[in-house]
Amino acid sequence: MNPKWLTRAGLCALLAIISLAASAAPAxxxxxxxxxxxxxxxxxxYFRVVSASSKSSLRASGRESERDSDDAYSRRSSGSLNARSESNYSSTEGTYSYIDRGxxxxxxxxxxxxxxxxxxxxxxxxxxxxxxxxxxxxxxxxxxxxxxxxxxxxxxxxxxxxxxxxxxxxxxxxxxxxxxxxxxxxxxxxxxxxxxxxxxxxxxxxxxxxxxxxxxxxxxxxxxxxxxxxxxxxxxxxxxxxxxxxxxxxxxxxxxxxxxxxxxxxxxxxxxxxxxxxx
The missing domain is CATH 3.40.50 (Rossmann fold)
Structure with a gap:
């Protein structure tokens, strides 16, 4: 009988035994x-938002004229002043909701x-x-x-x-x-x-x-x-x-x-x- 064949047969048998033992082992x-x-x-x-603002302006202008002659002398002046102020105030409040996860x-x-x-x-x-x-x-x-x-x-x-x-x-x-x-x-x-x-x-x-x-x-x-x-x-x-x-x-x-x-x-x-x- 060929010794190589015996060696291969023994190896195959050993592998089969190992495979069987592994499959039979409890998980x-x-x-x-x-x-x-x-x-x-x-x-x-709860939230509250307050907003306030103001705006003002001032404008002035003037004019002056003078006239002189042999018979008469005249002088004229005029002016204007314009002032303006504006204020705004607003307030908003309420509640907002959101989903918190974690x-x-x-x-x-x-x-x-x-x-x-x-x-x-x-x-x-x-x-x-x-x-x-x-x-x-x-x-x-x-x-x-x-x-x-x-x-x-x-x-x-x-x-x-x-x-x-x-x-x-x-x-x-x-x-x-x-x-x-x-x-x-x-x-x-x-x-x-x-x-x-x-x-x-x-x-x-x-x-x-x-x-x-x-x-x-x-x-x-x-x-x-x-x-x-x-x-x-x-x-x-x-x-x-x-x-x-x-x-x-x-x-x-x-x-x-x-x-x-x-x-x-x-x-x-x-x-x-x-x-x-x-x-």
């Missing part, structure tokens, strides 16, 4: 890029953390939207994908803010001399998980984050300082948990907490078995 977790939260709001501003560089860290904690996704960093001259392109996520703003991502999680509202309240507590002061924040956003290859929407949902800080003040008085940072932190954390939960539910079809606990384990976490020996 890595999908890579997701999370955008900053987009916002759009109508802004109204991305909020907050509330996404806990969303990314929730997706990482699930162990089902690998996160990649995308590029922020910085085109301040063409803000209408903010919501054209397909164009942003085509521009290469999310390199290496299999999916883009695009989020936009529907509502964000701070509330500060002071409520007396019945039958006491105490007043409850509350600072709360509620944020509602819409999210879509978009495939970067065929632009299919794999998941779409609304999510909410809430947070509050409460201080009690008695009738003896004092100064109430509500913790705004604590409120924002709670909103970010609860929003991240809600987003991560809904992404997992819609991608896998699992909705019960029990099934998630049994099925979704972070990578590297093994199932623990407890053995009880009865003597």
């Amino acid at each position: 890595g977790p999908p890579r997701v890029a999370v955008t900053d939260l987009a916002y759009e709001e109508r802004v109204s501003e 991305e909020m560089r907050k509330f996404t860290a806990d969303i990314k953390g929730g997706l990482i904690k699930s162990g089902r996704f690998e996160l990649v960093q995308g590029k922020p939207f910085t085109d301040t001259k063409h803000t209408e392109k903010l919501y054209d996520i397909i164009a942003r994908i085509k521009q290469g703003m999310y390199p290496g991502a299999d999916y883009v999680l695009f989020g936009s803010i529907n509502s964000i509202e701070f509330r500060q309240e002071a409520n007396p507590i019945d039958h006491t001399n105490t007043v409850s002061h509350t600072l709360s924040l509620e944020l509602v956003g819409e999210f879509s998980l978009i495939n970067t290859r065929n632009y299919a929407i794999k998941s779409s949902f609304s999510a909410m984050g809430t947070g509050q800080d409460v201080k009690l003040l008695t009738s003896q008085g004092g100064r109430v300082v509500l913790n705004r940072g604590k409120v924002v932190s709670e909103v970010s954390r609860s929003l991240g948990e809600d987003v991560a939960r809904q992404v997992e539910e819609q991608l896998t079809g699992v909705s019960s907490a029990e099934e998630r606990d049994n099925s979704y384990r972070p990578r590297g976490e093994s199932v623990r078995e407890e053995v009880i020996i009865f003597k």
